[in-house]
Amino acid sequence: MMSNRKLVQFTVNGNPVEVAIAPRQTLLEVIRDEVDLTGAKEGCSNGNCGSCTVEVDGVTINSCCALGVEMEGRTINTIEGLAPGLDLHPIQQAFMENGGLQCGICTPGFILSTDHLLKMIPNPSEEEIRLYLAGNLCRCTGYDKIVRSVQAAASAMSS
Amino acid sequence: MRNFDYVAPTSLAEAVQAFGQAGGRARALAGGTDIIDQIRIGRRTPELLIDTKRVPEMMVLEDDGAGGLRIGAGVPLSRVRDHASVRAAYPALATAAGLVGAIQIQNRATLGGNVGNAAPSGDTIPPLMVLDATVVIAGPRGTREEPVANVFAGPGQLTIQPDECLVEFRVPAPRANTSSYYVRFIPRAEMDIAVVGVGVSMMLNGGGQVEDVSIALASVAPTPVAATAAQDVLRGQTLTRELAREAGERAEEATSPISDVRGSADYRRELTKVLTRRAVAACAGQLGVSLS
Ligand SMILES: Cc1cc2nc3c(=O)[nH]c(=O)nc-3n(C[C@H](O)[C@H](O)[C@H](O)COP(=O)(O)OP(=O)(O)OC[C@H]3O[C@@H](n4cnc5c(N)ncnc54)[C@H](O)[C@@H]3O)c2cc1C
Ligand code: FES
Ligand code: FES
Numbered sequence: 001m002m003s004n005r006k007l008v009q010f011t012v013n014g015n016p017v018e019v020a021i022a023p024r025q026t027l028l029e030v031i032r033d034e035v036d037l038t039g040a041k042e043g044c045s046n047g048n049c050g051s052c053t054v055e056v057d058g059v060t061i062n063s064c065c066a067l068g069v070e071m072e073g074r075t076i077n078t079i080e081g082l083a084p085g086l087d088l089h090p091i092q093q094a095f096m097e098n099g100g101l102q103c104g105i106c107t108p109g110f111i112l113s114t115d116h117l118l119k120m121i122p123n124p125s126e127e128e129i130r131l132y133l134a135g136n137l138c139r140c141t142g143y144d145k146i147v148r149s150v151q152a153a154a155s156a157m158s159s
Numbered sequence: 160m161r162n163f164d165y166v167a168p169t170s171l172a173e174a175v176q177a178f179g180q181a182g183g184r185a186r187a188l189a190g191g192t193d194i195i196d197q198i199r200i201g202r203r204t205p206e207l208l209i210d211t212k213r214v215p216e217m218m219v220l221e222d223d224g225a226g227g228l229r230i231g232a233g234v235p236l237s238r239v240r241d242h243a244s245v246r247a248a249y250p251a252l253a254t255a256a257g258l259v260g261a262i263q264i265q266n267r268a269t270l271g272g273n274v275g276n277a278a279p280s281g282d283t284i285p286p287l288m289v290l291d292a293t294v295v296i297a298g299p300r301g302t303r304e305e306p307v308a309n310v311f312a313g314p315g316q317l318t319i320q321p322d323e324c325l326v327e328f329r330v331p332a333p334r335a336n337t338s339s340y341y342v343r344f345i346p347r348a349e350m351d352i353a354v355v356g357v358g359v360s361m362m363l364n365g366g367g368q369v370e371d372v373s374i375a376l377a378s379v380a381p382t383p384v385a386a387t388a389a390q391d392v393l394r395g396q397t398l399t400r401e402l403a404r405e406a407g408e409r410a411e412e413a414t415s416p417i418s419d420v421r422g423s424a425d426y427r428r429e430l431t432k433v434l435t436r437r438a439v440a441a442c443a444g445q446l447g448v449s450l451s
Contacts, residue, residue: 004164023165023208026195046196047264048350059237059266065192066267069165070210113262134349135261 013081100149226332232271285358298323
């Protein structure tokens with residue numbers, strides 16, 4: 001059964017890709033090892049830490065808890081696609097300016113979760129920020145600076 | 160991860176055929192938030208995963224034409240959580256859907272998976288039980304409908320046959336003057352599994368007495384259980400603080416808890432009393448009756 005790869009077509013950050021995927025490969029493994037985008041990180045590999053967060057068909061998911069073969073026809077966005085070229089997205093800018101990261105392992109996940117939050121609630125309360133980011137863990141920064149970064153991003157994007 | 164095969168049927172007939180042919184060697188794949196890790200750590204060893212998310216019959220989320228709701232087994236919990244009529248008519252279910260994991264989990268996880276995983280702690284299960292939800296089960300021998308309360312055999316184990324699958328949940332129309340509530344205790348604010356969970360659905364009559372009530376408990380027995388003695392205490396009575404307290408005391412009779420990392424059996428018995436009392440009071444509060 002090791003050769004039961006299936007050809008799967010989907011788009012990543014707007015680019016169509018076609019990959020031969022074994023059912024046992026998680027979406028995270030496919031994105032990192034087959035599509036060569038290493039922004040999404042493997043932290044816990046069981047859905048707790050959020051460092052593997054990507055957007056599929058407009059909603060964030062833990063890519064470690066999904067299979068690559070499920071992605072036929074899906075639209076995937078990763079941290080690499082958030083801002084064009086070398087530009088920074090206002091959320092990235094806000095994390096940088098407010099000390100919202102240290103080692104950066106958790107940061108792609110936090111930023112994509114923030115993006116998802118601000119699309120649903122453009123001006124979230126602190127409580128809402130903490131609720132919507134509960135699936136992202138950071139072992140370095142401390143959550144206050146992350147909350148402040150999200151608040152800064154929200155006000156930058158709504159002004 | 161060990162390897163397996165994968166198919167994604169695009170109709171219920173195809174799905175039924177796939178489950179039928181595979182017998183016990185296949186499992187359903189819905190949001191994958193339980194099964195993928197269970198395969199990784201070797202707790203489950205299916206040879207085939209059958210994806211339910213391209214089966215239109217498992218993706219319905221709509222009025223049943225009689226004031227009730229049909230929720231496909233493969234619909235993500237975020238859609239259940241945000242659905243206007245779930246929020247209005249079945250608040251216990253909306254609450255529970257919004258408690259499972261975090262946002263990323265809710266965007267993938269499903270009712271089919273929460274029930275299919277058959278954990279005694281499944282948060283959506285007490286709400287489905289107290290709302291009198293049924294589940295449509297399909298298999299090679301045909302289709303049948305069972306109360307959700309009847310499908311649990313033990314931890315991780317359903318009463319349905321290995322060649323059968325869950326298609327959709329049916330939640331009957333809410334009756335007048337009825338509300339529902341779900342509360343769980345976890346040691347943190349988010350992202351943990353219930354130490355105890357309590358769902359209540361209650362109907363009051365014109366005189367303010369309890370016309371009907373249903374209470375179900377999570378994480379206190381090998382399967383989610385109904386707290387029938389607590390229900391009996393409340394039915395026909397005028398609600399008071401003392402009565403809510405007594406219902407809590409009697410809820411304990413339904414429990415047969417274990418001690419584990421999340422809490423001792425004694426702690427779970429105590430939590431059952433407290434949370435049942437609070438859930439009854441909160442449900443009454445939603446119906447305009449204050450017990451404070
Ligand atoms: C970080 C994290 C936090 C979590 N927090 C909670 C929580 O707070 N509360 C809670 O209750 N759970 C929690 N869970 C567990 C899990 O998310 C839920 O049980 C979820 O509802 C499973 O749904 P799923 O669609 O992802 O299931 P899957 O993993 O796809 O499937 C789970 C099981 O159900 C079976 N199944 C799925 N669909 C069907 C079907 N149509 N017919 C027959 N069998 C079927 C599968 O074969 C499998 O055995 C958490 C999980 C993680 C990773
Ligand atoms: S690596 Fe996916 S949630 Fe931690
Ligand atoms: S910055 Fe290091 S884990 Fe968050």
